[in-house]
Structure formats: structure tokens, C-alpha cells
Amino acid sequence: MKYGYFDDQTREYVITNPRTPVKWINYVGTLGFGGFVDHTGGLLLCKGDPALNRITKYIPQLPGSQFKGHTLYLRKRSSQGTQIFSPLFVPTLDAYDRFECRVGLGYSHFNTEFHGIKSEIRVFVPTGEAILVQEISLTNLSAEPVELDAVPLLEYTHFDALKQFMNADWVPQTMMSEVHDDGEGRKILSQFAFMNRDQRQTYFTANVKVSSFETDRRVFLGDNEYGTFQRPLSLNGPELSNSLALRGDNIAALLLPLGTLAPGETKRFVTLLTQQEGTRSESLTRARALFEKYRSHDAVTAARAAIGAEWDEYLGRVQVNTPDASMNSMLNVHNPRQCYMTKNWSRDLSLYQLGFGGRGIGFRDSSQDVMGVMSAMPEEARELIEKLLSVMKINGSAMHQFYASTMVANEGDSREAEDRPKFYGDDHLWIVFAVCSYLKETGNLSFLERVLPYYEKDKHGAPREQGTVQNHLERALEFTKTNVGRHGLPLLGFADWNDTVNLKTGAESLFVANQYGKALLDMIELCEFRGERALADRYRADYDHMRGLVNEYAWDGEWYVRYFDHDGSPIGSKKNAQGQIWTNGQSWPVISGFAPRDRAERALESVNRLLNTPNGIKLSAPGYDGFDPAKGGVTTYPPGAKENGGIFLHANPWVMIAETLVGNGDRAFEYYNQINPAAKNDVIDTYECEPYVYAQNILGNEHPLFGLARNSWLSGTASWTYQVGTKHILGVMPGYGGLEINPCIPKAWNGFSVRRQFRGARYAIEVSNPDHVSKGVRKLVVDGVAIAGNVIPAFDDNRLHTVEVTLGAVAAVGEEAAQ
Numbered sequence: 001m002k003y004g005y006f007d008d009q010t011r012e013y014v015i016t017n018p019r020t021p022v023k024w025i026n027y028v029g030t031l032g033f034g035g036f037v038d039h040t041g042g043l044l045l046c047k048g049d050p051a052l053n054r055i056t057k058y059i060p061q062l063p064g065s066q067f068k069g070h071t072l073y074l075r076k077r078s079s080q081g082t083q084i085f086s087p088l089f090v091p092t093l094d095a096y097d098r099f100e101c102r103v104g105l106g107y108s109h110f111n112t113e114f115h116g117i118k119s120e121i122r123v124f125v126p127t128g129e130a131i132l133v134q135e136i137s138l139t140n141l142s143a144e145p146v147e148l149d150a151v152p153l154l155e156y157t158h159f160d161a162l163k164q165f166m167n168a169d170w171v172p173q174t175m176m177s178e179v180h181d182d183g184e185g186r187k188i189l190s191q192f193a194f195m196n197r198d199q200r201q202t203y204f205t206a207n208v209k210v211s212s213f214e215t216d217r218r219v220f221l222g223d224n225e226y227g228t229f230q231r232p233l234s235l236n237g238p239e240l241s242n243s244l245a246l247r248g249d250n251i252a253a254l255l256l257p258l259g260t261l262a263p264g265e266t267k268r269f270v271t272l273l274t275q276q277e278g279t280r281s282e283s284l285t286r287a288r289a290l291f292e293k294y295r296s297h298d299a300v301t302a303a304r305a306a307i308g309a310e311w312d313e314y315l316g317r318v319q320v321n322t323p324d325a326s327m328n329s330m331l332n333v334h335n336p337r338q339c340y341m342t343k344n345w346s347r348d349l350s351l352y353q354l355g356f357g358g359r360g361i362g363f364r365d366s367s368q369d370v371m372g373v374m375s376a377m378p379e380e381a382r383e384l385i386e387k388l389l390s391v392m393k394i395n396g397s398a399m400h401q402f403y404a405s406t407m408v409a410n411e412g413d414s415r416e417a418e419d420r421p422k423f424y425g426d427d428h429l430w431i432v433f434a435v436c437s438y439l440k441e442t443g444n445l446s447f448l449e450r451v452l453p454y455y456e457k458d459k460h461g462a463p464r465e466q467g468t469v470q471n472h473l474e475r476a477l478e479f480t481k482t483n484v485g486r487h488g489l490p491l492l493g494f495a496d497w498n499d500t501v502n503l504k505t506g507a508e509s510l511f512v513a514n515q516y517g518k519a520l521l522d523m524i525e526l527c528e529f530r531g532e533r534a535l536a537d538r539y540r541a542d543y544d545h546m547r548g549l550v551n552e553y554a555w556d557g558e559w560y561v562r563y564f565d566h567d568g569s570p571i572g573s574k575k576n577a578q579g580q581i582w583t584n585g586q587s588w589p590v591i592s593g594f595a596p597r598d599r600a601e602r603a604l605e606s607v608n609r610l611l612n613t614p615n616g617i618k619l620s621a622p623g624y625d626g627f628d629p630a631k632g633g634v635t636t637y638p639p640g641a642k643e644n645g646g647i648f649l650h651a652n653p654w655v656m657i658a659e660t661l662v663g664n665g666d667r668a669f670e671y672y673n674q675i676n677p678a679a680k681n682d683v684i685d686t687y688e689c690e691p692y693v694y695a696q697n698i699l700g701n702e703h704p705l706f707g708l709a710r711n712s713w714l715s716g717t718a719s720w721t722y723q724v725g726t727k728h729i730l731g732v733m734p735g736y737g738g739l740e741i742n743p744c745i746p747k748a749w750n751g752f753s754v755r756r757q758f759r760g761a762r763y764a765i766e767v768s769n770p771d772h773v774s775k776g777v778r779k780l781v782v783d784g785v786a787i788a789g790n791v792i793p794a795f796d797d798n799r800l801h802t803v804e805v806t807l808g809a810v811a812a813v814g815e816e817a818a819q
């Protein structure tokens with residue numbers, strides 16, 4: 001293992017070499033108060049909105065060696081002289097004897113040894129609290145006594161994250177610091193922008209004596225900032241200068257004299273960072289109360305244990321045991337954790353999504369993200385679904401994105417193109433899947449009657465119209481039905497799922513056509529379950545109509561085309577020199593059931609032949625080789641990168657779903673495994689990103705850097721790979737009438753097991769595969785009693801039920817794809 005390993009026992013990934021190819025991060029807290037911490041202790045923290053209330057200054061574009069937002073310095077004096085170093089490696093970059101960053105659930109735990117000092121640093125945000133806690137314990141490993149000072153350091157940013165970088169006149173003149181005494185010799189440093197002086201302040205302190213402090217970066221680094229974070233000149237003197245920064249670049253550095261540590265002796269302390277609202281005295285009072293609470297090591301330990309218990313609860317809803325260790329690591333811990341983060345952060349804040357206000361919560365993104373947490377936290381998913389439904393428009397389309405703190409929505413990038421439609425062809429249809437997924441998980445069909453607003457407001461700011469959830473879904477389908485182009489296929493709008501193909505007004509999208517087909521199937525199933533026959537019949541007629549059009553116009557001989565341009569010419573056809581075949585053009589006709597069996601198989605074979613690589617399936621081929629404003633953003637990338645023929649991982653699980661629908665479990669798993677980050681150890685120097693989360697994209701084989709991943713964490717890949725793994729490969733799928741069991745696995749597997757909670761009961765499901773098939777439930781035994789079909793009833797009795805499933809040859813294998 002080059003940079004680390006999975007510790008399944010502790011549910012951590014353990015980084016043992018800090019020189020990872022790029023920073024590997026972890027999230028702490030939530031959008032309410034939180035951010036990310038990188039594996040060398042760098043910290044990006046914000047409260048409420050990363051664009052409007054950013055706290056620490058983290059510049060991802062700086063080299064890995066540079067200080068970013070936070071570090072801890074230690075100053076050790078012994079008979080060997082004085083050594084100043086960071087136990088986090090950055091920014092002092094000292095030789096270490098041991099380095100461990102344990103990427104945990106809701107915390108990072110650093111366990112390092114430098115210069116004879118063992119440091120343990122745990123970073124986390126207690127649940128529901130606006131405070132970052134760092135628990136630090138330092139042990140003298142040497143054979144002689146040492147004097148130790150600790151200097152925790154933060155660098156603040158202006159609260160308006162973008163202005164920090166755009167205005168070097170105004171910003172520095174507004175930054176202010178103050179110092180307060182807590183009455184027991186401990187200092188509390190505060191920081192605020194002048195205009196917010198009486199609205200909110202940020203406070204930093206420690207639970208041990210502070211002998212001096214610094215709040216001005218210039219003074220801390222020394223020599224008019226020709227001192228560096230690697231060797232800050234102020235640490236050469238006995239004390240810091242107690243400067244109060246009244247402008248400029250604000251920091252918070254506390255000098256904590258820990259005294260003498262005898263050989264083997266350990267000293268512990270806690271640092272605390274909060275931001276509180278109110279006037280200066282109100283916010284200080286609130287901060288003091290919070291500091292009072294977390295000054296105690298017992299309170300800190302209890303808060304840490306509480307986080308662990310919450311993750312037990314979250315992850316305990318679904319646990320799997322398959323013959324594949326990497327799949328187990330991902331499905332039991334890391335993939336659902338990533339789903340939680342995408343649901344929480346949408347595409348707002350990561351090393352790649354910089355949270356400057358360009359994105360906020362994406363309608364399509366979050367509609368897909370909620371499905372990734374549905375089994376674990378359906379009611380939290382519903383809360384986000386309600387927000388999403390509230391930014392749908394009266395005509396059934398959706399606003400492209402919105403800001404969670406204000407609920408103000410906008411039309412995304414389409415705002416910049418005056419001559420182009422202001423809707424995205426796909427956005428509103430995702431919400432149909434999200435709502436149906438919630439209904440199936442919970443059985444709470446009364447949610448359909450809940451009345452929610454549409455986005456448009458009257459002149460008083462009140463919603464102009466509202467409707468039930470069901471009404472929202474019906475309007476979504478109606479919008480697509482009535483916004484069609486020259487072939488009768490759905491209009492692309494500004495873009496569909498592929499944001500970067502922006503064709504002239506009038507272009508049609510086969511992705512949307514198929515997505516519409518799947519949304520109709522979901523609605524037909526729902527209507528039939530509810531006994532709404534007339535509506536079901538209407539939707540079935542719409543389904544048959546669209547299915548006919550897709551097969552009449554879009555079949556290209558070996559695969560389906562992807563778009564029709566405004567003039568009716570195909571994109572994604574053998575007639576095209578570049579962009580001939582597109583992955584989503586093939587997976588979705590299978591998912592929608594539009595593709596007849598022979599076309600489904602041929603289209604998927606074409607994907608395998610023309611788009612698959614050992615690192616994943618490319619989005620299209622061949623890539624466009626040159627900028628073409630008529631195609632849009634896709635041609636801004638070189639061939640093989642991102643949406644231009646790159647391996648766009650979000651689209652890979654849709655091919656896996658399609659393969660399971662045609663019963664090809666070996667191939668579905670091969671595709672699953674080839675993008676599993678947990679299986680990337682041997683190629684990690686090429687791959688570069690974290691092995692414990694999915695990335696958004698990997699450079700494709702047309703690119704010289706084939707295999708290099710980027711944009712980890714906040715990607716729809718998380719939700720869909722989790723759904724594929726649990727619902728389509730392992731085949732435990734919530735339905736209206738109960739838990740449907742329909743695995744599609746590699747033939748070589750002898751079986752697997754799943755433990756799952758579902759609507760108030762627990763199920764221990766053992767699947768055996770004596771005939772070595774991929775698909776087909778031959779026998780289902782629930783609590784010792786054989787039952788017909790493949791649906792386990794929803795018992796809702798708070799009990800554990802044993803389920804034995806035997807796979808074997810059955811007549812109808814794979815038939816559902818061949819409707």
C-alpha cells in the first residue's frame with residue numbers, strides 16, 4: 001500500500017505517507033457549520049454558505065507543501081537545542097518517524113511522530129453545534145525531559161469568499177481582531193469584518209493557559225512577510241507579540257506553554273473555534289458558554305462518541321457481505337459516507353468546487369443525491385426533496401440551482417446565453433425518481449398530498465401558485481410532453497444531464513426522451529399501486545408514443561444517437577466523425593425499457609467495444625478535437641477529458657444498471673469493480689485521488705494522462721454507484737409492496753448477505769447461488785416459510801426477519817428489458 005490502507009475495523013482509511021499525489025480530504029460538520037480538513041491538517045471552514053460566510057482561508061491552487069487555513073506548530077527545547085516543527089507535516093515538511101491521518105466518519109485523526117514527540121490530533125465538529133474541536137495530546141518519546149510549547153494557527157478569510165480574491169483594497173481595510181480574557185488566564189481571540197461587528201464574530205481559544213498570541217499574519221511571519229509559514233520568524237522569540245490586527249490578513253495564533261514533559265509523559269489540550277451571531281457582547285457570551293462546555297475533556301469525548309453513534313445508526317441501515325473486499329469496504333462505509341456528503345454539500349464545497357457562489361444546490365444534482373441516502377435517512381432526504389419541489393416552476397420545469405441559506409434560485413449557466421432556452425431538458429424529471437424512491441422506502445404515500453409552492457413569486461414575495469407533490473410530478477411530465485422538437489422528441493433546452501453540450505434552440509435530446517420514459521414507468525407503477533387507472537392509462541399511452549419515436553428516429557444501426565441538432569441532424573451517429581457514440585445514449589434506452597431486447601444488447605455491446613477501458617467507460621468517442629462554439633463547453637476540453645470523451649464516472653453506473661436489466665451480472669460487476677476507488681492501490685500514482693471516495697472523472701484513453709482522476713467527493717457517482725451496488729447488483733430494492741429481491745451478480749459468486757432495515761423491521765438476507773447463475777430468484781424463504789414471487793413483505797414490526805434466497809435458472813430472467 002503506497003499511501004495508506006483501509007482499516008475496516010475502525011471504518012477509517014489510514015494515510016501513512018503525507019506526500020499523496022494531491023491533497024486527500026475529509027469533511028467535518030455540515031453546511032450549517034463545517035467544511036473540510038485535508039490530510040495534512042489544512043482547513044476550509046464556513047458557516048451556512050461557503051460563498052457568503054467563509055471562515056478560514058484555504059487556497060487549493062497552492063502547492064501541497066503550503067500552509068492552508070490551519071496548522072499546529074510545536075516548539076521543543078531539550079539538550080539537543082530547539083526544534084520548531086508541525087506534527088501535521090505541512091507547512092514545516094520535517095522528516096517524520098511516523099505519519100498517520102485516519103480519515104474517519106465525521107472526524108480526522110492524526111497520529112504522528114516527529115522529533116521524539118508523539119502527537120495525536122483529532123478534529124471534528126460536534127453534532128448540531130457551531131464549534132470545531134481539536135483534541136491534542138502530546139507525548140515525550142525521548143529519554144530526556146523536554147520543554148514544549150504548542151502554537152495552533154488559523155488564517156481567516158473575508159466572509160465574502162470571492163471578494164477576498166477580487167478586492168485587495170476594500171477587504172484588508174475591513175478585517176479586525178480583538179482579544180478577550182476568560183478570567184482564568186486564557187485568551188479568546190475574536191475576528192470579524194468591520195461591517196459585521198455587531199452581527200457575528202469568530203472566536204478561537206484553548207483550554208490551557210495562553211502566554212501570548214498573534215493576530216496579524218505579517219507580524220507572525222516576520223520580516224515584512226519575508227518570513228514564511230515554514231519558518232515563521234516570530235517563533236524564534238520566547239513569546240508572540242500580542243499584536244491586534246486592525247486591518248490586513250488576520251490570523252489567530254496562540255502560544256500555549258505546556259511546560260516540561262518528562263520521558264513518557266503526555267499533555268493534553270483542546271482548541272476551540274466557533275462563530276456566533278449577535279452584538280459583540282452577545283456573541284462573546286454565547287461563545288464563552290460553548291467554550292465552557294467543550295473545555296472539559298469528558299464533554300469532548302462524549303461529543304466524539306455521539307458522532308460515532310450517529311454513524312452507527314446511519315450505516316447500520318444497510319450492511320453487506322460479498323466475496324469482494326473492496327465492494328464491502330465501499331458499500332458498508334465509504335460510499336454511503338460520500339452519499340451523505342453529496343446530499344449535504346451538493347456541489348458547493350470541495351477541492352474542486354470552490355464554493356464561491358457559482359453553484360449552490362443543483363436541482364438535478366440534489367435530486368439524484370437524495371436517492372443515495374434514501375435507505376439510511378429517508379426523512380432528511382424528504383426535507384431536501386421538499387426544497388427542490390419548491391423551486392420547480394409553474395410550467396413544470398425547474399430552476400437549475402438555488403442557495404440553501406436564502407432559497408433564491410437561478411437558471412444556471414443558461415443565463416449567460418441570451419439566445420438559448422432558460423430551461424434544462426432533464427432537471428425536473430429527476431425529481432420524479434427522487435419522490436418515488438422516498439415513497440417506496442417509507443410507504444408514506446400521504447406525502448403525495450403535501451402542498452408545496454412553485455417558485456414564481458408575486459410582488460409581495462409570496463408564491464404565485466402552489467400544488468400537491470403529485471401535482472408537481474404531473475407538471476414535470478407535462479412539461480416534457482409538451483416541449484418537443486421536429487421529431488416529436490423532447491427539447492434539449494440549454495442542456496440535459498450533460499451540461500457541456502449546448503446546442504442551438506430547437507435541438508432534441510434522446511437522454512431526456514429516455515429519462516422521460518423511465519419517469520413515466522415510475523408514475524405508471526405508482527398510479528397502479530394507488531388504483532388511479534385512468535392516469536396510469538394516460539401515462540402508458542405517452543410511454544408507448546415516446547417509445548415509438550425513439551425507436552423510429554434514433555436507432556443508428558449499432559447504437560442509439562444522442563441528440564438531434566436544431567436542424568435535425570444527428571449527434572452520436574456513425575455519420576459523425578467525432579462524438580459518434582455516447583454512453584448515455586445506450587444505457588438510458590435500456591433503463592427506460594424503450595430498447596427492444598436485440599437493440600438493448602447491441603447498444604450495450606457497442607458500449608463495451610467502443611467506450612469501455614480498464615479505467616471505466618468513456619462518456620463518448622471519439623472526442624472533439626478543437627473548440628466549436630456550435631457544440632459548446634464540451635469542445636473546450638481536449639479529447640479524453642471530462643465530458644469530451646473522458647471517463648465521466650457518474651454515467652458508469654447507468655451502464656451497470658442496464659447490464660443488470662439484461663441479466664449480465666458478470667459485466668455489471670466488471671464495470672463496478674473497474675471504477676471502484678478502493679481497488680486502485682496498484683495504480684494510485686496514476687489515479688492520484690482519494691481511494692476512499694469516487695471521483696467525478698478520469699482522463700480517458702485519448703488523453704496522454706489516461707487514468708488520472710479528479711473532482712473527488714461531490715459527484716453523482718456516489719449516489720448511483722451506491723444504488724447500483726445495493727439495489728441492482730445485490731438486488732435488494734424497496735418497492736411499494738415490500739422489499740423486492742432481484743440480484744444480478746457474477747456467476748462465480750457462491751452467494752452474499754445483506755442486513756437491511758426497511759419500514760420498521762430488520763431483515764437478514766442470505767443469498768446462495770448453487771447453480772452459479774447471475775440472475776433469477778428460484779426460492780424465497782422468509783422466517784422459515786417459502787413465499788411465492790420475489791417480494792418480502794414490509795412487516796413493520798420492529799423485529800428481525802431471516803430471509804433465505806436461492807438463485808437459479810428461472811424462465812423470465814432478464815425479460816423486463818425486452819418489453
Ligand code: NOJ
Binds near residue numbers: 347364365499
Ligand atoms: C457535473 C454537474 O454537477 C452535473 O450536474 C452534470 O450532470 C455533470 N457534470 C455532467 O455534465
